[in-house]
Amino acid sequence: MKTNFDFDQIPETGWCPGCGNFSILKVLKETYDELNIDPKKLVISAGIGQAAKTSQYINTNCFNGLHGRALPVATGIKASNPDLLVIAEGGDGDMYGEGGNHFMHAIRRNIDIVNIVHNNMIYGLTLGQASPTSRIGSKTSLQLEGVSLEPFNPIAVAISLGASFVARAFSGDMQQLKEILKEAINHKGYALVDVFHPCVSFNKINTFKWFKNNTYYLDENYDNTDKIEALKKAFETDKFPLGVIFKNGKKSTFSENLNTYKSDKRPLFKREVNLKEVEKLFLSL
């Protein structure tokens, strides 16, 4: 089915047949469509990597910048025009490795964006090295004896830093992914959606079947507003919980806290500086 976010001509993707990114792309376009999002009001800020290429395949505004830097760019965009829906998208290496410092501080800012991380526990575009989320013991083209580093736990880190929305999904369940994305987009504040997906070419360990066997759905009665319970869930790694793990809708956002929009809601591009006022300031120094 064609969505508002499809190009007239379907672009040729750079992904391998069977790649989890195809499902994520399909769900994203349908989600935006079903939420009646105006494509003119959407911006995708993406880094570099196979996941970040998603921005090239959605018919909307985009800033496809540097590896690891999607979050600062997204922050600059949202802070300059809070009326835009801003998505920061990339893979596990992009967001948690190269962009790790930005990941921590975007959360602390509670910038009102959705941070979608395609997490396949491997580097694809650079041909199969370990990623920050690779499990201990995983043998790769570079970690020949197997990974020895403790895997990065984005869910626990995000909750600890006060993220206002933290979720994990799996590309194998497109319906749940869609529901989580809708909730993340409707959430006010920073929202992390970490999406497990298989890499068919380079990750022979964490396959579709592996993800299926090593995940479970959060119970209906699970209270995702309890931070300590959420942290306990975040540390479950023998089977990873799927769903909205933590949510706090009461935090003020980065843009709300800025002086800039307190009395004037217009985005920056609609404003003009009053040179007379600058001159006054100059003369008062």
Added chain:
Amino acid sequence: MKNDYSIVLSGEAGQGIRTVELLSIKALKDSGYNVFSTTEFMSRVRGGNNTTEIRISDKEVQSFIDRIDILIVLNKNSIYRLENRLTKDTLIIGQDSFIDDKYKNGHYKILNIAFSSLAKEIGGTIYSNIIIYGLIAGIFNLDLNLIKKYIESNFLTKGKEIIDNNIKAVITGYTKGKELKLDVKINTDDKIKSQVLLSGTDSIGIGALAGGCNFISAYPMSPSTGVIHFLAKHSKEFGVVVEQAEDEISAINMIQGAWYAGARAMTTTSGGGFALMEEGISNAAITETPIVVHIAQRPGPSTGVPTRTEQGDLNLVLYAGHGEFPRIILAPGNFEDGIILTQKAFNLADKYQVPVIILTDQYYVDSFKSTKAIDFSKFKVENHFIETEENYVRYKFTEDGISPRGVPMHGKGFVRFDSHEHDEEGFITEDFDIRTKMTDKRLGKLKSFSNDSIDAEIIGSKNYKTLIVGWGSTYGTIKEAIEEINDDDIAFAYFKQVYPLPDNTKEILTKAKNLILVENNATAQFGQLIKKETSIEFNTKILKYNGMPFSVEEIIEKVKNKK
């Protein structure tokens, strides 16, 4: 009788020398004196030895001089670093115990004033600074009522007792200053009273606001941080988004997001921080995102001498970023130009969609000067983005290489920026022909730059035989030096646009028989650039790279030797 005084305050970090400096230069300026002050300090919060030089003059001055007329010492270790700047005419003022016996040999004039004992009598050593302020006001015969008024407004929130004690302190100092009966014969000028007392940092901040800057993100790094502080202080009135980034990499990317969404954004940093931004500069180049970067240079490599000054990062800036692309580099030498060039930087960045870099240094940003009013009516904030049509493409091939820039939600089109080589629509491409065409397009964007190019300014004789070439912050010092030398054969070419080289470069250089290059670095980086672009070589180079700015005397001596 002297018509030019230099007062040096010397003490340790944490003693409040800056307070005395700021209060004094304001009172002096408001009384009609030309003032300039510059500070050199060690990289520490307490202790060490820091000095501030205040110049009071008949003429407009903006330069550091070696000569010290009055040295006010605030602690025991205040003199040894200044020894070679003392003359028999220097008056050393301070507590007896702060002045080492070796200076009491009759070579120097010494006046013992025990600032801290006097302050204790008033209510505590905390009042020492205000006594010194009073002393300076007394020496220059300022209106005591005016000084009292400043004390009252400065300590307004501190209560009556504190105000009264400070007034006592200022009177104590003032009386001592008058008693000195120094033969100060500096003419005051009513016009100066209405001038503005500006720091180099202020000049960049005011210029940014006048350029329509409404977004700044930066990571603190001396000596550049003052600019984000300035904009933070005025963010409410001007609606500026101010964000302390987690690192410089974030800052340079954040401002690109901001420009993309239609803001006019800048960052401020020093060489080390800019080194981290290089990849981001390259990203701005291929995505054709305008950016403005202020760099206040300090001596490297690495941490180097962090609180000192140098013009050592021109090459870094000239060649920053992987890949081939154009850029514009501006280097103000005085505070009027600081405002004018920073204002212009935003328009140039927007117009040509290239990185625009403003290059200053510690000496520039940390100095203060009474500065003439600027004509703000000449400024115009030029927005170059367009309202997009349905079929808008971001990287349209055009005659001048500049593709109209859209902003999301402004018009009917999609705005797609891409860091890969891309086609006109902004999609990844590996088509060899498009790659070549896009590279040519980007490199050609400054073809029409001539219209905006800022010529080097010739100061001094128009019929020069010897031309001194300098750029950026050495302006005031070279200018004063050639005024002192007063030789019809000598002129000074002040470059405030260092890249691209101004159109008149070759013409003014070839007119001279003798070229002298002055740079505050070790490798004559601007000289190298001129040689590369014009094949003109400097045989005489005056270079300084110990972390201090040039003094006027130093330039005079070296120019006379090499003329």
